[in-house]
Amino acid sequence: MTPLAAVIRRDLLVALRVGGGALIGVLFFLSVVVLIPSAIGPDLPLLKRIGPAILWLGAMLASLLTLDRLFTADHDDGTLDLIVMSRTPLELTCLAKALAHWIASSIPLIVATPVLALMLNLDAAATLGVILTLVAGTPALTLTGMIGAALSVTLRRGGLLLPVLVLPLSIPTLIFGVVASNAAASGQPLFGAPLSILVALSLFALVVGPLAAAASLRQGLD
Amino acid sequence: MSLIDLANPSRFLRFAGRAMPWLAALTAILMLAGLYQVLMAPDDYQMGAVVKIMFIHVPNAWLAMFVWGVMSIAALGTLVWRHPLADVAAKAAAPIGAAFTFLALITGSLWGRPMWGTYWEWDARLTSVLILFLMYLGIMTLWRAVDDPSRAARAAAILTLVGAINLPIIKFSVDWWNTLHQPASVIRIGGPTIHASLLLPLLTMAVAFSLLFLTLHLAAMRNEILRRRVRTLQLMQAATA
Numbered sequence: 001m002t003p004l005a006a007v008i009r010r011d012l013l014v015a016l017r018v019g020g021g022a023l024i025g026v027l028f029f030l031s032v033v034v035l036i037p038s039a040i041g042p043d044l045p046l047l048k049r050i051g052p053a054i055l056w057l058g059a060m061l062a063s064l065l066t067l068d069r070l071f072t073a074d075h076d077d078g079t080l081d082l083i084v085m086s087r088t089p090l091e092l093t094c095l096a097k098a099l100a101h102w103i104a105s106s107i108p109l110i111v112a113t114p115v116l117a118l119m120l121n122l123d124a125a126a127t128l129g130v131i132l133t134l135v136a137g138t139p140a141l142t143l144t145g146m147i148g149a150a151l152s153v154t155l156r157r158g159g160l161l162l163p164v165l166v167l168p169l170s171i172p173t174l175i176f177g178v179v180a181s182n183a184a185a186s187g188q189p190l191f192g193a194p195l196s197i198l199v200a201l202s203l204f205a206l207v208v209g210p211l212a213a214a215a216s217l218r219q220g221l222d
Numbered sequence: 223m224s225l226i227d228l229a230n231p232s233r234f235l236r237f238a239g240r241a242m243p244w245l246a247a248l249t250a251i252l253m254l255a256g257l258y259q260v261l262m263a264p265d266d267y268q269m270g271a272v273v274k275i276m277f278i279h280v281p282n283a284w285l286a287m288f289v290w291g292v293m294s295i296a297a298l299g300t301l302v303w304r305h306p307l308a309d310v311a312a313k314a315a316a317p318i319g320a321a322f323t324f325l326a327l328i329t330g331s332l333w334g335r336p337m338w339g340t341y342w343e344w345d346a347r348l349t350s351v352l353i354l355f356l357m358y359l360g361i362m363t364l365w366r367a368v369d370d371p372s373r374a375a376r377a378a379a380i381l382t383l384v385g386a387i388n389l390p391i392i393k394f395s396v397d398w399w400n401t402l403h404q405p406a407s408v409i410r411i412g413g414p415t416i417h418a419s420l421l422l423p424l425l426t427m428a429v430a431f432s433l434l435f436l437t438l439h440l441a442a443m444r445n446e447i448l449r450r451r452v453r454t455l456q457l458m459q460a461a462t463a
Contacts, residue, residue, distance in 0.1 A: 147384055151364070151377050161367050165381060168356040171349075172391075212384050215301070219376035 003088045004096040011100035015069070022104040025062040026112050032058035033116045044121045051120035052181035055130050058116070059109045060141060060174055064163055066105045067145040070097060071153040071217070080153070084221055090214040098146050098209065106138040122185070129184020129191065133198060137177040140202040143209030144169045150213035154220030173201050231307060231447050238440045245437045252430035259423035266420070275333040277424055281431035282326040286354060287389055289319030289435065293361075294386040297379035307443075309375035310450075312382065313365055314442035318435060320358035327351060347403035350392040357385045371450065 015022040036054050037047060047054075074080040083093055110131060117127040148166035155161060180194035256277070266273035293315045299308025330348070331341045342348065361378055368374035 144384075147380070151381060154373075155367055155377070161363060164363055165360050168353050168360060169384065171353055175349075208384065208387070212380055216377060216380045219301075219380065220373065 003086065004092055007083075007093055007096045008100045011097055012104055014073070015100070015104035022066075022108060025066045025105045026108045028065050029058045029062040029109050029112060030116065032061055033119065037120070048121045048123075048126075051117065051122045052126060052130050052185055053178045054120060055113060055116060056133070056137075056174060056177045056181065059106075059113070059134055059138065060170060062109055063106055063138060063141045064145065064166060064170075066101075067142075067149045067162060067166065068159055069105075070101050070146055070149040072149075072159075075153050080217070081221060084217055090217060091210045094146065094150070094210040094213045094217070095206075098142055098213075101146075102139055102142045106134075106142060109138070110134050125187060126181065126185030129181045132184070133177045133180045133195065136180075136195060136198045136202060137173050140173045140198070140205040141170055143202070143205035144173075146209050147212045147216065150216040151220070153217075173198065176201065231310075234307060235444060235447060238444045242437065242440055242444075245433060245440065249430060249433040249437050252426060252433060256423055256426035256430045259426055263423050264419055272333065272336050273420070275329055276420075277427045279326060279329040279333055280424060281428045282322050282329060283351070284428060285431055285435055286319060286323035286326050286351065287392060288432070289315050289322060290354065290358075290382070290386060290389055292439075293319065293382045297382040300375050300379040301383075304372075306372070309372065310443050310446045311439070312375065312378060313371075314439055314446050316358060316361050316365065316378075318438050318442065320355065320362065322431075322435070323351065323355040323358055327355060343403075345403055347392065350388060354385075354388055354392060357381075357388065361385070 033054060036058075040046065071080060074083065084090060086093070113131050113134060114127055117130060122130070145166045147169070148162050151165060152159065152162045176194045176198045180191060180198055183191040183194060260274055260277045263274070263277075265271050293312050296308045296312035296315065299305045300312060327348075330351075334343065335341050361381060364378050364381060365374050368377065
């Protein structure tokens, strides 16, 4: 087994076993989606209109909540030092860790989306639109979030800092995700352009995220 | 004296001390000259006297982006050469840049009320500048979160370079998305579309504000270097006591 496959396997196992917290994200997603109708009242037409935005906001906050898991436990028990010192390029290891994190934390969110969409009175086209945009956009959230996680892991009060650093960088993804979902919900032919931009954001983050995260891990740990 | 010599903090302090009064005087003169030109400039045929806000708003908005550019260059200095003066330059620039961005947002909001009928509009230019402001605040928080200055410098440098991706988005947002904010009218292909009677005061104000940034930046860098020396002296004193 190559080192990268080993990293992915290990991270997935750690995330799924007791104390891993892969499902905490889904639970948080559910709580956010329940909170908003409780706050604005059970107005079904209104919920149908803002449903895609609620789902995107919930998914974004849930993925932010679990970002801390990317490096903190490994830093606490010293694994991270071994990873940084190993001969495998740190950029690729970061990419592998991001992939494992995305599988463990974002795929459950996407799987939970149809049920939550039903609760928000979304029709099939809108639900499909939200799922598609989440598949295209959550990699960008994970990969840009990884930069913040790598920056904050070596700082003592890093956990508090993480959302402040990551949220401004995630705003473009949120904007285009919601625009594309709304276009899908209203059946407009304009669905393609924002979806392409969303995919472009994810691809861009695929390049910048691992590079910046590896750089900040190297700078922070020596 | 070449630019390389300034890389020595003591030489830099001496240079900054000598240059500062001249820079401050030049800034004051140009600012007064610019304001006088603004006063004499004709009103816009559509906007009337409200157009005068532009002479404050546009230089501030330019500098909001320019300062992040300065911070990005300093970030390269920190990461590539590990130069302490680059750390100081990046740290000193952040609050000044945040102030310029804040002023650009405030003046834009005051300009938007009579022109667009609203203080705030969620269009591409306004939103991306607001994100820039949030990122300045994030950088300042990061600087404050780490006790060790050189470690804070490297973390902030990486975040600065990642945030620099936002700059072209701000610059071209008005061309890519057809929104409420007007498209570029000074720096554009095919020359400025703005009349010379308004362009000249605008450029004077832009130079004056740039000099203001340079003066404030030099002063803040000098303060930061002195602050670090005081800290080192205190640590040495604590070690011997």
